[in-house]
Amino acid sequence: MSLAARPQPPASASPVGVFDSGVGGLSVLGALRAELPRERFVYFADTAHAPYGERGDAYVTEHSRRVVDTLVREHGIKALVVACNTATTAAIHVMRAENPELPIVGLEPAIKPAVAGSATGHVSVLATRGTLASAKYAALRHTFPHPERIRSVPCDGLVAAIERLDELAIDQLCAHYMALAGPFGGDAGETDTVVLGCTHYPLLQDRLRRHAPSAVRFLDSGVPVALQTRRLLAAAGLLQERARPLDDAWVALRSSGDAAVLQSAAARWLGLRPSDLLPDRPQASTA
Structure with a gap:
């Protein structure tokens, strides 16, 4: 049973909930806003309990719930996007069991399109240690004929560096983990595709690209997740397409930690201005 009784069933005007352990899910929020420009969104960053990617499944499940x-x-959300690979692998089955009436979209690293589009058959997956150590990731990796050609690179410390906007650490870690993801190229045995398996990493795509040839592809899950969210909303009769003017499609930012950090990140990574945000209200907490 869910932690609390659900309020009245949501209508199409209700917001879509999006959550991550921190600011990384803003990359998914950006894709959602591009695909669903008339929808309202509530983004929750559980920064007080981050990073999820370096925690155990029980911890992640408790705080996700x-x-x-x-x-x-x-907030009476009408759908939920779990914009966190770690929370998806550890807890999405619990979320769905406890909220059977709620459309829930999770993430998984974009390995399938990476392998399908790779000329060399070698791809590298940058992700948190929690995602890469999960049974769900192992099962996904072994659905392919040559799982040994999928190089898994646990990027310890990168999420924390992004959260604290530590520019020097970000640059150093990007260089280090991209070195582990190579060698890059189009010849046999070389990696020609990089999967960004954590929602934080698309925020750094330009920096990561500096360490690979221009022909190397970078894939993330933002657009596929946005398309799946549209499909689920349409199937449930909850899609907001024409009933609301674009300037009434707001974003609310919520954090279990420092709300100012989330607001600064939203301005930096998504260009969100104060006029794009729901007026201030008491900050939600999961403490």
């Missing part, structure tokens, strides 16, 4: 409860109970 609390975030979902807050979004359902306080």
Whole structure:
């Protein structure tokens, strides 16, 4: 059973909930806003309990359940996007079991399109240690004929550096992990595709590209997740397409930690201005 009873069933005017352990899911929020420009969104960053990618499944599940409860109970969301690979692998089955009426979209690293489009058959996956150590990731990797050609690169410390906007650490870690992801190229045995398996990493795509030939492809899950969210909303009769003017499609930012950090990140990574945001209200917490 969910942590709290759901309020009245949501209508098409209700917001879509999006959550991550920090600011990384803003990359998914950007894709959602591009695909669904008339929808309202509530983004929750569980920064007080981050990073999820370096925690165990029980810890991630507990805090994911609390975030979902807050979004359902306080915001009456009509759908949920779990914009966190770690939370998806550790807890999405629990979220779906406890909220069977709620359309829930999770993430997984974009390995399938990476392998399908690779000329060399060698791809590298940059992700958190939690994602790469999960049974779900192992099962996904072994659905392909040559799993040994999928190089897994755990990027310890990169999420934390992004969260604290540590420019020097970000540059150093990008160089280090891209070196581990290579060698790059179009010849046999070389990697020609990089999968960004954490929602934080697309925010750094330009920096990561500096360490690979221009022909190397970078893939993430933002657009596929946005398309799947559209499909689920349409199937449930909850899609907001023409009933609201574009300037009424707001974003609310919520954080279990420092709200100013999230607001600064939203301005930096998505260009969100104060006029794009829901007026201030008390910050939700999962503490």
